[in-house]
Amino acid sequence: MRTALKTLLSAAALFLLAPAPAQQPAALSLEEAIAATLADNPAVRAAEYEERAAVQERRATIGLRMPQINVVGAYAYLGKDIGFDFNEMKTPVKGFAGQILGSGLVPPQMIPQIQQLLDPMLNADWFLKIQDRSLGTVGGQVTLPIWLGGKINAASRAAKIQERTAVAQGDQTRNALVSELVERYFGLSLALQVVDVRQQVVDGVRKHLEDAIALEENGMIAKSERLYVEFKMAEAERELANARLQAQTISSALQNTLNRSGETLPLTSMFIVDRIEELSYYQDLAAKYNPLLNQVALKHDLAQEGVKLQRSNFMPQVVAMGGGSFYNYQVTGIVPRWAVGVGVNFKIFDGLNREYKYSAAKQTVRRVGELQNKVEKDISVLIEQLYNQLLNYRNQMTSIDASLTFAEEYLRMKNAAFLEGMASSSDLIDAELNLAGVRAERLQAAFNYDKLLAQLLEAAGISEEYASYARRDNARAIHFDKK
Template sequence: MKISIRIALTTAALAAVSYLPAQEVGKALTLDEAIAVTLTDNPAMKAAAYEERAAQQQRRAAIGLRMPQINLTGAYAYLGKDIGFDLNGMKTPVKDLTGKILGSGLISPELIPSIQGLLNPMMNADWFLTIQDQSLGFVGGEVTMPIWLGGKINAANRAARLQERSATEQGNQTRNALISELVERYFGLALATQVVAVREQVVEGVRHHLEDARKLEQNGMIAQSELLYVEFKMAEAERELANARLQRETVSSALSNTLGRENDWQPLTAMFLIGDIEELAYYQDMAEARNPILSQVSLTRQLAQENVRAQRSAFLPQVVAMGGGMFYNYQVAGFVPRWAVGVGVNFKIFDGLNREYKYSAAKQTASRVGALQNKASQDIAVLVEKLYNQMLNYRNQITSIEASLNFAEEYLRMKNAAFKEGMASASDLIDAELNLAGVRAERLQAAYNFDLTLAQLLEAAGISDEFPAYARRMDARVILFDQK
């Protein structure tokens, strides 16, 4: 049974294609193929993918806050002068002291010249003791490791994970919106194609009636005014056909924009009508669980709470382990240590109430987002109910229109028979023809509205990917202008 229905759907789709003139048939594709192309080539999906990858990298960057920070440093300096102790001021006291000792008679006079020979170079030397040369340089490294920052690192990592999930939900929202846009333009092109077929059929029928009217007018069987009326309707039908073809070109360009590929597209999947629809509660439950907007609002609320925790960490002490050493040095004083390790603690006592105000602002933001979350949930529930009721209304419209279609077809048949018997005028027959075309176009429009509203309903419920499955359901009924 399922196979036979699929064969029928394919046959109906191919029949729809056959109504186009040869020059208007472009690249044919099914709805599933159109969705696959859109989700691959549409620039919006590519942008969403870049956003998700950026969020992933931000999450990985946040993990690095827990890791030690290792730096390699090097420096060279030229000081204004050497660093040391200047003892030249002690030369005079020392010189006086040595003179007194040498002149005291305690030392043999023979030794005094030798002693003075030894002391003179010392007394003439520069008594500046250099500790550090004025030119120095070094190469070394340092390591810092956060031990406790008041919970700021944990909050940053949780926030990064939430932002990554938010980017994913943003991608899902873009995906669902694109599927709805594709349905609008894909079936919009299917509708425009069917309307062109309707208008072509009308033009062909009116042209046939015009030929008959001209013959009847030449034979004096109808008044000239009736011929003029048929000619007027012929011009009107040709104008509407031209407008329908222009509309088809416009929608085809819009579809190419959604697909991300330029071509003269031809839909293979026909518009359809579903007999059995799930209850409203099903779509509302799905929206509550899977709607990307609600998910993003929930994640935004969690982000606001993490910001509260991050601001609260400013009131707590921060503890960091650190260490460093020199690998190479140039003329650095030997008493300078070559390595050092330690632990640093920073506890801010007062900062002008900056922390207090930021913490209070973060709490207010969290409360605001919470209120917005409740409103968003209610808005989505109302939207789902509105779309659900609209969808049922369009389905009921099709049922009513099909009753009118039966009447219009029978009325045209009666007028055609009466015209052949000379019991009806050509204008009556044309009016019946146009009435049938109008009912067929109205039925197609209602089917298009049904499919578009279904796509919007699934988007609100967060399950747009399931739209093609609706078209393949057992109770899915193809809607074409010449089929019931």
């Protein structure tokens, strides 16, 4: 009973201390990986924010045609009151009054009374205040542009061009991400299959080593033959370890593109399409849909709007304006409470500033035009280069498949000869490594084809169609062997 209890407790302890099972890798098809990348990648979200910002900037130009309404308030303390000073006239007035009182025209008994009435007036401060030195006001102002020489139209069209440019930049980002994903997705597929190839080499060399040890014990081969196989065994194990490290590195890169933390395994195999469209088909698509070409064309349109904007500086500007006060503190009633009017501004001379800027804008149009021509030629040449390289790797597959068939048969023959003592261990190992090399070359050619296809479609501006190429009837899946 005690023994059974001890066994039960030991089993429970082992269960509690056992590590939790590792998270299983998620297998994604190529279409699922593309969808996840375009939905979750930070670069895509950044491009979306850029597009939204451009939309808001374009909407902001609508306000240029609207009236501008401001509420303003001000308080001022002046150096002195505003008014008319008549103190200089008091002396002549006093003299004139004295002359009248002394002329005898006024009865003497009335002079004291009149003098008593005139003294306060003549001794007072003869300053007529119109506005107190302390004043404040709160009011509103309205301005409405009537004609600004075309500035508003140019700004509105430029904002629309910037919005379309942001969309083209977003398309370029998404196309580049598809190419990046294809390179890392199939790069991981390549790396994992290279691991399989290297593992197969290790297994094969291990079997050859076992055979070599048995043959050496029977005196059929020399010790050097067995040592050579051991040397190749260590070399094969080292290459297998390097292949696994390479697969881990590419797996991390793929997780970064997918913006996922868990390990992902490619479900779609590398492929070769036996026949694609003609070169002119992709060049024509690039002329319409290549985001970089679209951006350069939009920059040319934007430069032309810049010329129109500089031209508007030579035109008069007409603005309607009005305003009124809501509250006044010690403001004289002489000042009107509201006013409306029209203002005109026409610049005659500004030191040739407008002329030079207008000339610079026209030079910008010419510069962007030349740049547009160069980019069009560069894209056309790039597509031709990618297309020819694509065909080259497709054509290589035929000869590589033939080499693979020969290498498999050659290894079979050498293995049979080695067991009969008619072939050396070096011949057998060389045949094994030759087969592994041909298989790796075949996988590398398929990977290069798929990567170039992604770059070709990116240059043509149709990266979203990449997954459909893998589903074509004439698309062949490529694995580390023909099976």
